[in-house]
Amino acid sequence: MKQTIMAFQCFAKNANEIGVSYAARLAGRFAAENIGKYVKKGQLITKQSLRILKPMKKLDGVKIMSVLSANSVRGVPQSHMD
DSSP states (O other), X not given: OOOOOOOEEEXXXXXXXXXXXXXXXXXXXXXXXXXXXXXXXXXXXXXHHHHHHTTOGGGTTEXXXXXXXXXXXXXXXXXXXX
């Protein structure tokens, strides 16, 4: 049975409103979907991958996994996805 991944969408505008860089909001989170060719769904978003992805126009609105969006009754889902 395939598990539905609940995710939050991060926007650069929201990061700017709280005085934090967009990269800082994304670094260390797990991607809920593929981001370009460099970060796969379920992979950790690193500072190195963000340096490569920064020129991409579609980087705004990245979906990330969060404990707050987890719908599992048995704890936090693992980072590996099918």
